[in-house]
Amino acid sequence: MFTELNSILNTSPDKITQGELIVISERRCDASFLIHHFLSFYLRARCKVCFLGLVQSFSHYSAVSQRLGVSLVQAKEKGQLVFLEGLQESIAHLIPHEGKAGSDALNFIRDPTRGLQSLFELVRDSCGGPAAALGPEEEWGAPVLLVDDLSVLLSLGVSVGAVLDFSHYCRATVCSQLQGNVVTLVHCEEEEDDADDEGAEQLLRGLTHQCTLTLQVQGLPTGYCRDIHGQMEVCWTRRQPDGQQRLKKLFQYKVYDKGASFFARGTSSAVL
Amino acid sequence: MAAPMSGVGNPGVKSSSFNSTSFQKKTRSKLLSIPGTRPSVQNGQLLVSTGVTSLDFLLGGGLAVGAVLLIEEDRYDSYSRMILKYFLAEGVVCQHELFLASAQDSPDDILKELPSPIMDDVAIPKPMEQPRLSSDPQDSLEAMKIAWRYQNLPKVQSTLTSSSRFGHYYDVSKTMEAEIQQAAKCHRFYLPDHPNQTAPTHSPMLESYSALLKSLQEVIQKEGFEVAASSSKSRNILRIGLHSLGSSLWGDDLCCCDNPKHAHALTTFLYGLRALLRSSLAVAVVTVPSHLIQNRALMGRIAKLCDTAIALESFKGSEMETNPLYKDYHGLLHVRQVPHLNCLASQFPDHRDLAFKLKRKQFSIERLHLPPDLSETVSRVSRVELPGAASTASVCGLSTSANKHLDF
Numbered sequence: 001m002f003t004e005l006n007s008i009l010n011t012s013p014d015k016i017t018q019g020e021l022i023v024i025s026e027r028r029c030d031a032s033f034l035i036h037h038f039l040s041f042y043l044r045a046r047c048k049v050c051f052l053g054l055v056q057s058f059s060h061y062s063a064v065s066q067r068l069g070v071s072l073v074q075a076k077e078k079g080q081l082v083f084l085e086g087l088q089e090s091i092a093h094l095i096p097h098e099g100k101a102g103s104d105a106l107n108f109i110r111d112p113t114r115g116l117q118s119l120f121e122l123v124r125d126s127c128g129g130p131a132a133a134l135g136p137e138e139e140w141g142a143p144v145l146l147v148d149d150l151s152v153l154l155s156l157g158v159s160v161g162a163v164l165d166f167s168h169y170c171r172a173t174v175c176s177q178l179q180g181n182v183v184t185l186v187h188c189e190e191e192e193d194d195a196d197d198e199g200a201e202q203l204l205r206g207l208t209h210q211c212t213l214t215l216q217v218q219g220l221p222t223g224y225c226r227d228i229h230g231q232m233e234v235c236w237t238r239r240q241p242d243g244q245q246r247l248k249k250l251f252q253y254k255v256y257d258k259g260a261s262f263f264a265r266g267t268s269s270a271v272l
Numbered sequence: 273m274a275a276p277m278s279g280v281g282n283p284g285v286k287s288s289s290f291n292s293t294s295f296q297k298k299t300r301s302k303l304l305s306i307p308g309t310r311p312s313v314q315n316g317q318l319l320v321s322t323g324v325t326s327l328d329f330l331l332g333g334g335l336a337v338g339a340v341l342l343i344e345e346d347r348y349d350s351y352s353r354m355i356l357k358y359f360l361a362e363g364v365v366c367q368h369e370l371f372l373a374s375a376q377d378s379p380d381d382i383l384k385e386l387p388s389p390i391m392d393d394v395a396i397p398k399p400m401e402q403p404r405l406s407s408d409p410q411d412s413l414e415a416m417k418i419a420w421r422y423q424n425l426p427k428v429q430s431t432l433t434s435s436s437r438f439g440h441y442y443d444v445s446k447t448m449e450a451e452i453q454q455a456a457k458c459h460r461f462y463l464p465d466h467p468n469q470t471a472p473t474h475s476p477m478l479e480s481y482s483a484l485l486k487s488l489q490e491v492i493q494k495e496g497f498e499v500a501a502s503s504s505k506s507r508n509i510l511r512i513g514l515h516s517l518g519s520s521l522w523g524d525d526l527c528c529c530d531n532p533k534h535a536h537a538l539t540t541f542l543y544g545l546r547a548l549l550r551s552s553l554a555v556a557v558v559t560v561p562s563h564l565i566q567n568r569a570l571m572g573r574i575a576k577l578c579d580t581a582i583a584l585e586s587f588k589g590s591e592m593e594t595n596p597l598y599k600d601y602h603g604l605l606h607v608r609q610v611p612h613l614n615c616l617a618s619q620f621p622d623h624r625d626l627a628f629k630l631k632r633k634q635f636s637i638e639r640l641h642l643p644p645d646l647s648e649t650v651s652r653v654s655r656v657e658l659p660g661a662a663s664t665a666s667v668c669g670l671s672t673s674a675n676k677h678l679d680f
Contacts, residue, residue: 028572033616056613057550063614087547094477094544095486109540111474155573156543157476157536187576189569200569224624255617 001041001068004262005034008234008251009213013045018142019175021211022183025204029230031185031217033255035148036061038183040070043080047180048140050126052119052147054086067258080140082126086152112157116166120173127174143180145170150207151187154199164206171210212237220252227270228252232262306507306553308366309337310438315615320509320555321366321439323358326637328439330607330626331580332619335557337509338549339611340542342575344562344583346603349516351584352559353382354444354630356513359557361386361448363511364456365440371491371512373461373484375521380460382515386453387442390633445632459491463522478534480523481541488512488548497552510554517541518560518574527564535570542577579611584628597642601627605637 006012024034039061042049053061061083062072075081084105092102093109105122108114127143153163167184174180186207188200208214216233234249251262263269312319312333319334322341328334335341345352363370364386372379416423466483475482492498497510518526518538525532542558549556558578565571575581586603587593605626612618627640 030612030618036616060614064616067616087543087550090543091489091547094475094540094547095482095489109475112476112536113474151573152543152577155536155539155577157540187573189572224620226620226622257615257617259616 001044001070002037002260002262005037005260006041008249008262011041013041016042016045016047016142016181018179018181020181020213021171021175021207022181022213022215023204023207023211024183024185024215024217025188025208026185027188027216027218028190029217029219031215031232032056032148033260034215034217035146035183035185036064036068037260039072039146040065040068042144042146042181043070043072043075046080046141048080048082048127048143049075050082050084050123050143050145052084052086052123052145054084054147054152055149057087058083058085084122108153108158108162109156112159112162115162116153116158120166120169123170124173127178127180143174143178145174145180145182147182147184149185149187151185151200151203154203160199160202160206163203167207168210208237217253227254228268229254231265306509308362308368308438309509310334312336314619317614320368320511321362322355322557323360323362323440323442324355324635324637325439325441326628326635327355327582330621330637331610334438335555335580336611336613337553337555338551339579339613340545340549340556340558342578342581342608343557343559344571344575344581344608345516345559346584346586346588347563347590348586348588349559349561350588351586351603351628351630353515354635355584356515356557356559357382357386358442358635359511360513361389361442362440363509364448364453365389366509367456368509368511369495369497370456370458371461371488371510372458372515373463373487373513374515375463375480375519376516378462379458383453383458384447386448387444388446388448389452390441390443441633443633444630459487461487475540476534476536477540477544478523478537481537484514485541485544485548488545492548492552492554497554499551499553507553510552512549512554512556514556514558516561517558518565526567526570527561530566532567539570539573539577542574546577546579575608578609579613581608582606583608598627600643601629601640603628604640 001013011017022038024031039049039051043065051061058072065072072081072083076083086106089103089106090109092100093106096110104118107118108116123145127145150163150167154160167182170182174182184207186200186204188204214233214235214237216235217230219230220228221231231250231252234251236247250265252265252268253260253262254268261269306318309318309320310333311317314332318337320337321328321334322331331341343352343355360370360372360383370383372382374382461484463480463484466480466487468479469483477485492510495510496505497508516522518524520527524534524537526534526538538560545556545558548554560574562571562574562583583606584603585606587595587598587601588603592598605628607621607624607626610618610620623639625640626637628635628637
């Protein structure tokens with residue numbers, strides 16, 4: 001959890017906004033530090049988290065979360081975290097053996113035209129869970145769905161329409177019905193006018209239309225810098241209920257071992 | 273996970289027989305100690321040498337176990353192939369197991385071309401015996417007459433360096449001796465040996481890639497490279513070299529068409545490769561002919577699915593070969609991506625403009641330095657061009673262009 005980012009977004013673990021769709025878009029850089037932030041943030045806020053970790057192994061997220069002060073293993077044992085380890089589950093689908101079928105959630109790998117219905121059912125069952133599922137255990141807060149990363153589904157052959165349908169279903173279930181939050185990460189390659197990366201651009205545009213908050217992360221336009229890792233543009237797409245019209249804010253950031261710092265342009269500690 | 277932090281108990285520290293002291297640090301940690309690996313300074317991850325020490329330095333100490341290194345080939349596949357051979361040769365020297373897959377050249381041909389490791393001159397201590405009472409006739413031959421001060425020093429012999437060292441040097445002009453190379457266990461995958469089994473499937477992956485992935489999984493499971501495998505024998509690393517993936521010889525049309533039909537075959541394969549590697553003690557080096565792939569976004573997505581990505585751009589055959597600025601180097605090296613596994617921040621190299629040079633005993637990667645401009649013709653040319661400007665300056669009086677080339 002990055003405290004500076006919390007103050008930028010006006011949230012804290014005690015007071016979270018509900019019904020939000022947050023889209024993190026990265027353009028030729030790596031914004032996974034934001035996913036780690038949101039994961040530790042929502043776990044601290046005692047929400048029920050469903051995490052689709054499609055690109056890295058569980059121990060990677062666990063090691064980073066340990067540094068940020070949250071234990072994923074404990075959260076999983078207590079039932080607060082439902083973790084889908086995409087890499088491990090996908091092996092059974094990519095190398096089919098007779099008699100050993102993998103979990104259903106990733107069966108789109110075998111046949112991408114089938115769509116992401118099974119994946120959505122996994123999300124619905126883990127987030128949905130009416131009171132009957134909780135039983136004598138502790139009451140968790142609003143459900144949160146975290147997806148890292150949505151554009152890897154495009155690399156696995158799923159069509160853009162199917163991914164957009166999946167995100168729409170997730171938003172309808174988690175945000176509207178259950179009053180929870182959804183955070184997704186989308187990776188784009190080239191600049192917007194390039195026709196090469198149509199799939200990811202379409203996906204990003206479709207998601208930005210539906211979302212409440214976007215965090216657009218990209219490298220510095222002037223090139224690589226050791227002290228400033230990139231810039232992040234925060235954009236609220238819905239008007240704030242208290243009438244404030246803060247629509248867009250631009251920050252530069254630097255990622256450290258145990259966190260990240262965000263500062264206004266030109267105020268990097270290396271420069272001042 | 274990319275590398276286990278705590279695992280099977282220490283299989284017993286191998287003590288070098290040439291220790292000058294008997295002091296050995298007691299390692300109470302449960303880190304796996306496998307010959308040819310070392311933990312990273314930054315986050316304790318298990319690292320493996322690529323065979324090129326300057327590349328190791330660039331990547332932050334070495335390749336993480338469980339990660340994939342993508343090399344975008346240069347135009348004639350000369351230097352990327354060289355790095356692949358360094359990688360395999362390092363595996364032979366460290367006694368790791370090898371897995372080599374190729375569609376173009378037979379894996380045996382590639383293995384025959386591995387560079388020979390440079391022998392170390394290691395001192396062998398003479399066994400301490402009782403002092404000789406009578407001088408044998410053999411001794412009198414060995415007794416030095418002129419350099420008698422060096423009589424009692426240990427004899428020096430050329431041996432293969434012990435595998436406890438991290439990173440070795442190779443002599444490119446010689447190939448590795450057959451007996452050293454055959455001592456290493458190597459699994460081969462040559463695509464023409466695996467005919468297409470046409471099973472009706474909707475998977476976006478091609479049959480060639482599926483067969484390769486299946487063969488990889490079999491090797492990993494049978495030889496016990498899975499991290500979770502509890503085997504009593506000592507653990508070892510599997511080095512995987514995949515040559516020229518994505519080229520047409522694998523049946524892929526990524527390199528031939530602008531809108532390939534099998535656009536997702538290679539990306540799905542790389543996803544599967546990452547899945548296999550994260551749960552095993554293996555490292556992979558993949559070379560891809562990226563200069564043939566027109567779709568830059570697709571190339572970016574391929575790089576994103578690999579952990580580390582570098583691109584080689586050689587000057588051979590291009591106009592840069594005769595450019596005096598680049599005369600000290602053989603090509604440029606671009607670092608596209610550096611991973612951050614099990615940690616938040618990645619360690620990027622300080623400088624992005626790097627050039628490489630293949631010397632006989634070293635593949636050196638250094639910061640691109642432009643040579644100083646010492647030519648005398650520079651000022652002379654500008655003086656010839658000046659007369660027109662100088663004459664107008666005297667007419668205008670306030671022109672500043674004539675002052676640019678102050679000549680003393």
